[in-house]
Amino acid sequence: MKHLNVIVEGSSEETFVNDVLVKYFAPLDIFVSTRKIKTGWDKLYNKPAKGGLLKYIKFGNDVIRWIQSDRNRPQFWYTSMLDLYAFPKDDQSPYTIAIQSIKDPYEKIKALELAIFEDISHPRFIPYVQLLEFEAFLFVDPDRLITMYPDSQIAINRLKKQTQNLRPEEINESPQFAPAKRIIQHLPDYEGQKAQVGPLVAEDIGLTKLRNECPHFDHWITKLENI
Numbered sequence: 001m002k003h004l005n006v007i008v009e010g011s012s013e014e015t016f017v018n019d020v021l022v023k024y025f026a027p028l029d030i031f032v033s034t035r036k037i038k039t040g041w042d043k044l045y046n047k048p049a050k051g052g053l054l055k056y057i058k059f060g061n062d063v064i065r066w067i068q069s070d071r072n073r074p075q076f077w078y079t080s081m082l083d084l085y086a087f088p089k090d091d092q093s094p095y096t097i098a099i100q101s102i103k104d105p106y107e108k109i110k111a112l113e114l115a116i117f118e119d120i121s122h123p124r125f126i127p128y129v130q131l132l133e134f135e136a137f138l139f140v141d142p143d144r145l146i147t148m149y150p151d152s153q154i155a156i157n158r159l160k161k162q163t164q165n166l167r168p169e170e171i172n173e174s175p176q177f178a179p180a181k182r183i184i185q186h187l188p189d190y191e192g193q194k195a196q197v198g199p200l201v202a203e204d205i206g207l208t209k210l211r212n213e214c215p216h217f218d219h220w221i222t223k224l225e226n227i
Helices: 011-028 056-069 105-120 134-140 142-147 153-162 179-186 188-192 194-205 207-213 215-225
Strands: 002-008 030-036 038-042 047-050 076-083
Touching: 002 011, 002 056, 011 030, 011 076, 011 134, 011 194, 011 215, 056 076, 056 105, 076 215, 105 215, 134 142, 134 179, 134 194, 134 207, 142 153, 142 194, 153 179, 179 188, 188 194, 194 207, 207 215
Parallel strands: 002 030, 002 076
Antiparallel strands: 038 047
């Protein structure tokens, strides 16, 4: 059996991995576990603080610690599930100005993931950065939002019209028009419910449809299938 350790940015990704990817990979004899990035120490609760990606070094250090804790275990593989939206651009980040300036989103993400791979420098680490954030999945089939917001068909129709000519992975990454921002614009309650609603709707849409409509995501899953 192979072991796949997934380090994720937040609660939405963590729930999605646990509820969808764990079940999918089990028949392939791949055991999946996940955890959020350790970002520091929570003094109030006296425990590690987790989630979010304000500084790239927090992610890099956490991945390296996880890899080192499993050294000499060739059955262990590692991957990430991070958002391109608001990805750190500090001087320790591999998201350089040159990569940021790439216009084609698929070429941009390819270059960024290669830079992350070279930074972590481990043969069994497969970096994945989501185009553009987790909520892109919900644009594969926005009508599924009606299950969580049954009185909001008009708002959902407006959301669909706004993005009808865009691939889910190509939705604008500006602060006003990133995927989550668009959903919140039409369904304001989503802002406080992202971590719960997002994964449920994505699971309802289904992995097959997500892969069909999100080629970068599909490419990642294919890589993981073949570890």
